[in-house]
Amino acid sequence: MSESKSPYLLSMSGITKRYGGVRALENVSFDTHRGSIHALLGENGAGKSTLIKILSGVVQPDSGTIELDGNTVSFTNPQQANDLGVSCIFQELSLLPDLTVADNIGITRPPLKFGMIDYRAQRRIAEEALARVGGENIDPMETVSNLSLSRRQMVEIAKALARNPKILILDEATSALTAADVDKVFKMLHRLRDEGMAIIYISHRMPEIAELADTCTVYRNGTKVETFKNGTKSDSAVVEMMIGREYSSVYPAKSTRPTASKPILKVSDFSWNDELNGIDLEMRPGEIVGLGGLDGQGQRQLQLGLFGTLIGASGSVEINGAPVKLNSPKMAKSDDIGIALVPEDRKYEGLMLSMTVRENLSFAAVEKMSRMGVVDKRAEEAAIDEMIALLKIKADGIDGPVGALSGGNQQKVVIGKWLMTKPRIILLNDPTRGIDVGTKQEIYQLLQKLASEGCAILLYSTDYDELIGCCDRVLVMYDGRIVRTLAGEDLNETNLVSAALNLPEQAAKRPEPKKLQEASL
Amino acid sequence: MTVSSEPADLVSRQKYFGWVGRLSAAQRGILIAMLIFAAMFIVYGWKQAAGLTPNMINTAANKGALLALVAMAQTLPVITRGLDLSVGATFVLANCLASTIVVDGPIATTFGIFGVLLLGLACGAVNGLIIVYGRLQPLIATLATSAVYFGIALAVRPQPGGSVNFELADFMTRSSFAVPHSVLLLLAVVVFIWIPYRRSVLGRAAFAIGSSEQAAYMSGIPINRAKMLAYTLSGLLASIGGILLTALTYSGAAKMSIANEYTLNSIGAVVIGGTSLFGGVGSAVGSIFGAFVMRTVGDLLIVFDINPVLQPLFVGVVLLVAVSLGSLRVLRIKNRLDIYR
Numbered sequence: 046m047s048e049s050k051s052p053y054l055l056s057m058s059g060i061t062k063r064y065g066g067v068r069a070l071e072n073v074s075f076d077t078h079r080g081s082i083h084a085l086l087g088e089n090g091a092g093k094s095t096l097i098k099i100l101s102g103v104v105q106p107d108s109g110t111i112e113l114d115g116n117t118v119s120f121t122n123p124q125q126a127n128d129l130g131v132s133c134i135f136q137e138l139s140l141l142p143d144l145t146v147a148d149n150i151g152i153t154r155p156p157l158k159f160g161m162i163d164y165r166a167q168r169r170i171a172e173e174a175l176a177r178v179g180g181e182n183i184d185p186m187e188t189v190s191n192l193s194l195s196r197r198q199m200v201e202i203a204k205a206l207a208r209n210p211k212i213l214i215l216d217e218a219t220s221a222l223t224a225a226d227v228d229k230v231f232k233m234l235h236r237l238r239d240e241g242m243a244i245i246y247i248s249h250r251m252p253e254i255a256e257l258a259d260t261c262t263v264y265r266n267g268t269k270v271e272t273f274k275n276g277t278k279s280d281s282a283v284v285e286m287m288i289g290r291e292y293s294s295v296y297p298a299k300s301t302r303p304t305a306s307k308p309i310l311k312v313s314d315f316s317w318n319d320e321l322n323g324i325d326l327e328m329r330p331g332e333i334v335g336l337g338g339l340d341g342q343g344q345r346q347l348q349l350g351l352f353g354t355l356i357g358a359s360g361s362v363e364i365n366g367a368p369v370k371l372n373s374p375k376m377a378k379s380d381d382i383g384i385a386l387v388p389e390d391r392k393y394e395g396l397m398l399s400m401t402v403r404e405n406l407s408f409a410a411v412e413k414m415s416r417m418g419v420v421d422k423r424a425e426e427a428a429i430d431e432m433i434a435l436l437k438i439k440a441d442g443i444d445g446p447v448g449a450l451s452g453g454n455q456q457k458v459v460i461g462k463w464l465m466t467k468p469r470i471i472l473l474n475d476p477t478r479g480i481d482v483g484t485k486q487e488i489y490q491l492l493q494k495l496a497s498e499g500c501a502i503l504l505y506s507t508d509y510d511e512l513i514g515c516c517d518r519v520l521v522m523y524d525g526r527i528v529r530t531l532a533g534e535d536l537n538e539t540n541l542v543s544a545a546l547n548l549p550e551q552a553a554k555r556p557e558p559k560k561l562q563e564a565s566l
Numbered sequence: 567m568t569v570s571s572e573p574a575d576l577v578s579r580q581k582y583f584g585w586v587g588r589l590s591a592a593q594r595g596i597l598i599a600m601l602i603f604a605a606m607f608i609v610y611g612w613k614q615a616a617g618l619t620p621n622m623i624n625t626a627a628n629k630g631a632l633l634a635l636v637a638m639a640q641t642l643p644v645i646t647r648g649l650d651l652s653v654g655a656t657f658v659l660a661n662c663l664a665s666t667i668v669v670d671g672p673i674a675t676t677f678g679i680f681g682v683l684l685l686g687l688a689c690g691a692v693n694g695l696i697i698v699y700g701r702l703q704p705l706i707a708t709l710a711t712s713a714v715y716f717g718i719a720l721a722v723r724p725q726p727g728g729s730v731n732f733e734l735a736d737f738m739t740r741s742s743f744a745v746p747h748s749v750l751l752l753l754a755v756v757v758f759i760w761i762p763y764r765r766s767v768l769g770r771a772a773f774a775i776g777s778s779e780q781a782a783y784m785s786g787i788p789i790n791r792a793k794m795l796a797y798t799l800s801g802l803l804a805s806i807g808g809i810l811l812t813a814l815t816y817s818g819a820a821k822m823s824i825a826n827e828y829t830l831n832s833i834g835a836v837v838i839g840g841t842s843l844f845g846g847v848g849s850a851v852g853s854i855f856g857a858f859v860m861r862t863v864g865d866l867l868i869v870f871d872i873n874p875v876l877q878p879l880f881v882g883v884v885l886l887v888a889v890s891l892g893s894l895r896v897l898r899i900k901n902r903l904d905i906y907r
Contacts, residue, residue, distance in 0.1 A: 103784070122783075122786070123783065123784055123785070123786045124786030124787075124788075126786075127786045128786075135784065139780075139781040139784035139785055140778075140781060141773070141774045141777040141778055141781050141782060141785070141846070142777055142778060142846070143591065143773065143776070143777035143842075143846035143847045144770070144773060144774060144777060144846075145590075148770060148773075148774075152770070152774060152785050152787060153785055153786050153787070155767055155770070157767070160766065161762060161765040161766055162765050162766065162767060162770060164765070188590060188591065204785075317900070318900050349901065349903070353902075354901055354902040354903050355900065355901055355902070356899065356900045356901065356902060357900055373902065394903075
């Protein structure tokens with residue numbers, strides 16, 4: 046071993062990052078060369094995004110070092126990372142919607158003339174950058190908010206390139222692109238690599254990675270599993286590396302529940318705004334149905350659609366065989382329909398944090414406990430007490446603000462608030478995220494209890510164990526549609542992951558990448 | 567399924583509205599305000615028995631220019647998705663100080679003007695410091711500083727009075743070739759302050775911040791400096807308004823009612839001028855026309871022989887109509903949750 050400078054352009058080592066008590070990264074390393082495309086793989090929450098955020102200066106690591114070109118660097122904000130040649134294209138677009146395309150591309154380092162922005166030069170730079178990514182047909186003077194999502198993503202890539210980075214990071218940057226655009230972008234990435242740029246690529250689309258990457262690194266649970274040359278491992282071996290952890294047995298036994306034969310909810314050809322593409326779904330009383338798949342494949346939209354918040358959704362929804370209109374949460378929770386939604390963001394969509402537990406519990410059901418607009422105080426108190434007992438909410442907090450409770454207890458209040466409406470169909474969006482194991486277990490037991498009492502439950506979870514442990518069957522979503530239904534023996538983690546990546550049923554056989562890509566778009 | 571074609575509404579917009587459809591949101595805002603103002607002014611001139619005399623135009627321009635300057639001052643913070651409730655107080659404070667130091671000979675007057683402008687810059691900079699580094703909400707921060715600035719104005723001029731350099735006052739109230747000098751002042755502010763600001767890095771950063779502060783941060787934009795500059799320039803513009811007020815009235819007066827009226831009307835003028843209260847979109851030029859629209863309402867009432875007491879009612883209606891035009895976006899929303907964002 047020589048003592049000379051590191052052979053790598055970028056070398057990260059010993060990176061550790063915690064959010065509160067939750068470990069996001071533990072002693073992680075990452076190295077990459079000039080002129081290479083390096084893919085990062087891992088499940089949701091494996092730590093890829095955190096690593097990228099650290100590298101681009103958005104968050105700071107608790108410990109660890111970053112070496113760029115052999116020099117130790119540290120970034121306290123994105124600007125510093127930019128200045129040293131690290132450009133990142135984020136999953137959530139970083140474009141400024143009210144500004145023009147040219148303004149956006151030139152925003153970090155605009156061309157100046159007499160101290161003012163030289164619009165003509167900026168326009169030229171924008172045109173060049175767009176041409177480089179193959180977006181010549183985008184008008185640099187158009188306002189970004191007028192562009193379609195796919196065009197915006199091209200602008201985003203052009204923006205990152207206009208800074209002439211040494212390291213270019215693409216975090217799910219192709220997720221909204223059309224097949225033709227993906228082709229152009231891939232050609233460009235290969236060219237940039239040959240010119241000596243280091244490219245870090247994150248995608249959940251395995252075929253893309255197979256086509257594009259030189260090197261792959263797999264992360265799991267905040268630690269690095271392995272770095273290997275692309276093409277040396279089969280898809281199934283990669284998926285195994287991504288999962289690779291043991292099941293924990295926090296799940297109550299799935300009792301054999303009496304399931305009615307007639308569906309209570311029947312959804313046909315439900316579509317909305319390119320984000321839901323023809324969903325068909327049936328749920329029977331007593332059933333727990335899981336929604337799986339990668340984050341952001343339309344699961345949230347499907348639940349919001351069933352709860353009546355989407356405008357212009359097409360398709361039909363039937364409750365007990367009768368077609369219904371769902372135009373607001375108020376309609377969805379009415380006695381005729383009886384749908385409840387435990388939303389994704391409990392702090393902002395689920396609770397009024399500064400109000401008491403009692404008040405929060407009765408909000409959704411207050412009409413049921415009132416006569417002619419006057420609340421029956423005694424009935425309300427009784428119902429609240431019953432709910433608090435059922436959910437085992439910590440008694441000393443019930444007259445204080447709900448914001449003072451722990452995350453787990455807050456989530457119980459959100460669930461309780463909806464149980465007060467006596468729903469027949471309960472939609473839950475990742476209800477156990479960020480919650481301690483004990484409370485998780487209580488929630489699982491509650492779900493089984495509700496199902497055995499005849500509720501139909503639609504549970505979206507990013508935790509595959511949870512889907513396997515709780516659900517009778519799991520619908521895996523990809524690109525706004527249900528691509529596979531898993532039940533019984535088939536409901537295991539390997540199948541869930543490969544279905545989530547939209548690989549064909551036999552994950553071991555690698556498909557011809559091109560074809561799958563087009564099919565998936 | 568993602569499609570590569572542009573959203574249908576853009577295509578149809580360009581098809582049905584031609585070159586108007588190609589204008590940016592800010593430009594459309596300016597155009598609407600201009601048209602409303604032109605329509606009102608034509609009606610005003612047509613209804614006027616004596617027709618439009620240069621003298622009338624001059625008087626109308628002077629009244630409008632005062633609000634226009636304060637409205638331009640308001641525009642800058644609003645573009646960053648902020649608000650400045652102290653523009654009226656800064657305007658009054660500048661008036662009080664100007665009636666004390668913009669006096670005597672040309673040299674003293676020149677120094678006096680600089681003194682007042684410096685004071686305006688200082689007021690704006692204090693707002694900026696509190697909002698950027700004190701991390702207070704603009705609304706409450708400027709509500710507080712507004713009271714402070716008004717208090718200083720009272721200390722400077724406890725009783726209405728004072729005077730102003732006569733040549734300056736005379737010049738500002740006259741017109742050349744039928745162009746009122748107050749309009750020339752507005753033009754100068756646009757050319758020497760607004761346009762360079764609009765084209766500067768920090769000026770564009772202000773638009774970026776208003777458009778999406780998170781994305782602006784992610785793009786490595788100097789957020790703090792841009793906000794500081796927006797509030798500081800706002801103070802400067804308000805103090806220019808204060809100097810013009812002194813020239814028009816030959817005196818200074820610390821009146822709370824004036825400060826409040828100008829602050830509230832400035833917000834109305836900004837909105838009528840097409841600047842979004844959600845930030846990111848807007849123009850100080852639009853605010854000028856917005857100010858003139860609000861001022862012309864009063865004149866119209868006189869020619870139509872409507873009791874001037876009803877002026878606030880009509881100003882309110884005009885404001886509501888203008889704001890409704892701006893919130894048509896709600897019709898395009900596809901997820902009801904977004905309405906509440």
